[in-house]
Amino acid sequence: MSIVVISILVLGLTGFLFGVLLALLSRKLKVEEDECVKKIIDILPGINCGACGFSGCSAFAEAVVKKRDMFSGCIPGGDSVNNKVKDILGLSSSAGAVRRVAVCRCGAREGEKKITNQYQGPLTCRAADITGAAIDCLYGCIGFGDCEKVCPVGAIKVKERKVYVDVNVCIGCGKCVKVCPRGLFELIAFDKNTPVYYVACSNKDKGIEVKNVCSYGCIGCGICAKVNDSPFVVRNNLSRVDREKTSSVNALETAAGKCPTKCIIKSNG
Amino acid sequence: MKELIIIFISTVLINNFVLSYFLGICPFLGVSGRIESAFGMGMAVTFVMTLATAISWLIYNLILVKFGLSFLEYVIFILVIASLVQIVEMFIKKFSPSLYQSLGIYLPLITTNCAILGITLFMTARNYNFIESVVFGASGGLGFSLVLLVMAGIREEMAYADIPNVFRGAPITLITAGLLALIFMGFSGLVSS
Numbered sequence: 001m002s003i004v005v006i007s008i009l010v011l012g013l014t015g016f017l018f019g020v021l022l023a024l025l026s027r028k029l030k031v032e033e034d035e036c037v038k039k040i041i042d043i044l045p046g047i048n049c050g051a052c053g054f055s056g057c058s059a060f061a062e063a064v065v066k067k068r069d070m071f072s073g074c075i076p077g078g079d080s081v082n083n084k085v086k087d088i089l090g091l092s093s094s095a096g097a098v099r100r101v102a103v104c105r106c107g108a109r110e111g112e113k114k115i116t117n118q119y120q121g122p123l124t125c126r127a128a129d130i131t132g133a134a135i136d137c138l139y140g141c142i143g144f145g146d147c148e149k150v151c152p153v154g155a156i157k158v159k160e161r162k163v164y165v166d167v168n169v170c171i172g173c174g175k176c177v178k179v180c181p182r183g184l185f186e187l188i189a190f191d192k193n194t195p196v197y198y199v200a201c202s203n204k205d206k207g208i209e210v211k212n213v214c215s216y217g218c219i220g221c222g223i224c225a226k227v228n229d230s231p232f233v234v235r236n237n238l239s240r241v242d243r244e245k246t247s248s249v250n251a252l253e254t255a256a257g258k259c260p261t262k263c264i265i266k267s268n269g
Numbered sequence: 270m271k272e273l274i275i276i277f278i279s280t281v282l283i284n285n286f287v288l289s290y291f292l293g294i295c296p297f298l299g300v301s302g303r304i305e306s307a308f309g310m311g312m313a314v315t316f317v318m319t320l321a322t323a324i325s326w327l328i329y330n331l332i333l334v335k336f337g338l339s340f341l342e343y344v345i346f347i348l349v350i351a352s353l354v355q356i357v358e359m360f361i362k363k364f365s366p367s368l369y370q371s372l373g374i375y376l377p378l379i380t381t382n383c384a385i386l387g388i389t390l391f392m393t394a395r396n397y398n399f400i401e402s403v404v405f406g407a408s409g410g411l412g413f414s415l416v417l418l419v420m421a422g423i424r425e426e427m428a429y430a431d432i433p434n435v436f437r438g439a440p441i442t443l444i445t446a447g448l449l450a451l452i453f454m455g456f457s458g459l460v461s462s
Contacts (some may be wrong), residue, residue, distance in 0.1 A: 006336050014328065014345060018352040031366075033397040 036088055037061045043084045044074060049152050051075040052172035064089070075100065076153075076171030100172035101190040102155075103165040106141035106182075107200030107265055108216040111160075113137055129181035136213040139203040141184055147176040167196075167267055172227075188243065197241060197252045199224075200265045206238040218263050224255035232264075239264075273404050276397075278459065280405060281412040286384045288416055288446075288453040293384030297417060298374050298442060306371040309420035311414025313376065315359065315407065317353050318385055322406030324349050326399055339393075346389045354380045384413060419449065434455040 050058035052073040054063055059106040064071055068089050072082045076097055107261045117133040125146040128134035134142045143161025153222030155169035156176060167190060176183040184202055199218055220237035225232060231245040232255055256264040286292045292312075300310040325346050333339050358376050362369045369376070379385065388409045392402045423445055432441055 003337065007338050007341055010332060010336065010338060011341060011344060011348075014332075015348055018348060022352055022355055025356055025359055029363045031362050 032064075034065060036065050039088050039133045040064060040085055043077075043081055043088070045077050045081065045171075047076065047152050047171075049076055049171065049173040049175065051171070054231045076173055099190050099245050101169075101170040101196075102165055102172065102174070102185045102187055103196070103200075103265075103267060104141060104147075104165060104176075105184050105186060105198065105200055105202045106139070107162065107263060108137075108140055108214050109160045109162045110143070112216040113140055113161075113214045114212070126179075126181045137203055137210075138216065139182060139205075140201070140214060140217070142182070146179050146181075147185065150175045150179045165267075185220065194249065195252075195266045197256055197264055198268050199232075199239045199241065199263060201238065201261075201263045203236050206237050210237075216261055216263055218259075219261060221260060223258050223260065224264060227251055227255040230255055233255050273401065276401060276404050277408040280408040281415060282453070282456040283459055285412045285416060285453050286387065286409055287413055288450040290384075290387065291450075292387045293382050293413060294446075295378065296382060297413075297420065298439075298446070299378075300372065300375050301417055301420040301424055301442075303371070304421045304425060305369070307417045308364075308414070309361075309368040310372055310375060311410070311417045312373070313357050314379060314382065314385070314413050315410025317357055317379055318348065318388055318410035318413075319403060319406040320353050321350050321385055321389055322392055322409075323399075323400045324353075326392060326397075328388070328404040329393055330399075342390070342393060343386075346386060350385050350389070351380045381451065384409070416449065416453075420446065 037058075041058050043162060044057040044061060046057050050056065052060045054060040060073060064085065065075065071086045071089055074081050074085070077085075114136040115134075116136055119128055119131065119134040121127055121131060123144045125134075125142040125144045128142050132138065134144070139187065141163055143158055143163070143242060145156075145158035147163060148156045148158045150245050152173060152175065153169055153171055155166045155171070157164045157166070163184075172187055172190075174185075174187055177183075177187060182202070186198070188196055188198065190196055201210075201214075201216070201218035203214070203217045207221065209215040210219050211248065218237075218239050220234050220239065222234045222239070224232040224239050225234050229248060229251040231242050231252065233242050234240075253266075280286075281324050284290065287294065296310055296314070301307050325342075328345055328349065329339070329342060333345065335339055354377065357379070358369075361372070361376065390405055392405055397405055424442065427441065427445070436444070
C-alpha cells in the first residue's frame, strides 16, 4: 500500500517541479510574435495549397508583412480575403486578384473513347501513361483520377473515366495541372456572371485518326473558327480558345452549337 | 580516467547509437539533408542527452533506488527528457529562429527520440557512477552528431550525383545508411575488454 502512495507522491512531485520550471522559463524566454502576421494567418484559408508560391499559409503571411505589395497573392481566398489582408496591412489600392478555375481539356466518357487494351497495372494515371495502354487516344484523359486525389478542396470528380470540375468549389491552386501526366488541365480566368467556353479535347492528330480512337474529340474541322467574331483558332488540327481575343457571348454560343462533335463545352457557375 | 576514455571511444565509434544499436533513426534520416541543420540537431541532441543522463542519474539513484521505486524509471526518464526538450526548444526559438525553422518538427520529436531514452536506460543497466554517466551521455550525443554530419555531408554531395531515377530520395539514403553501418562495424575490434 505504502509503495503506491510513495510512487504517486514521487511522480507527482517530479512532474510538478518540472512543470513549474517550464512555466517560469517560458515566461522568461517568450518570443514576441508579430501581431500582424498572426491576424493574417487567421484570415487566410489555412489549406496550405501553395498556390501563392510559398510553402504554406503561415509562410505567405510572414512574407506579405515584409513585402506588402503582394497582398493579393492568395488565389483561393479571392477578393474577400485579399481585401481583409490589405486592411490589416493598411493599404488602400484596389487591384484584386483574378479568380481562376481549372478546366479539363478532355471531355470524352467511357465508351466514347476507344479502349482496346486491357490495362492491368497500378490504377494511377501517371503509371498508366508510361505504358500508353490505358486508352487508345494518346492525348486524352486516362480517367484513373490522380487529379481527384490531389485536389485539396474536392472540386474534381471522376465518373465513367471523365473528369468533372465543379467551378464553384475550385480554388485555382493548379495542383491538378501539375499532376496530370497528359497536361490536360488549364487554368482560365473565371467570372461568375459570364460563362466560359473551352474545347474539351487535346488530340493534335488529324481528324481521321481522332475519329479512330474517339467519337467525341475535336477533328480540327475549323467550323468554330469561321463564325463571325470568333475567338477560336485551329492549330495542329486542334481548336482552342484564344483568351487574348475578346468576343461576344453570342459568337461563342453559335460556335459551340455548330461544332459537329459537340466538344466545345460551356461552363458557368 | 582510463574507464572514461574507454566509455567515450566505445560509445562514439564502436557502439554508436545510430549505426550499431539502430536507435534514433528518425532524425538521422529526417534532418541529414543539410550540414547546417544536421549540426544544429546534433548539438541539440548532445545537450539533451548530457543533461538527461545527469538529471536521470540523480533522480534514479537519490530518489528511486532509495524508495525502492526503480520500476518507475521509464516514466520518470520520459518526463525528464520531455521537459528538457521543451527548454531546448524555447532556447533555440529565442536565440536562433533560422535553426528553429530548419529543424522544424524534428525538434519536438527529440522527445520521442529512442536514442535518448535508450541512453538513460543503458546507464542504469550498466550501473555507471555519476561522472561515467555524464561522459556516457555526452559521448552518445557526440556519436549521434558525428554520424548525422557524415550522412549530411554525403547527402549534400549526392544531390549532384547522377543517380538512377528509381533510387532517388529515400532508397539511396537507406543504402548509404546501410553502408555507413557496415563501415562502423569495422571499429568493433578497437577496444578489447
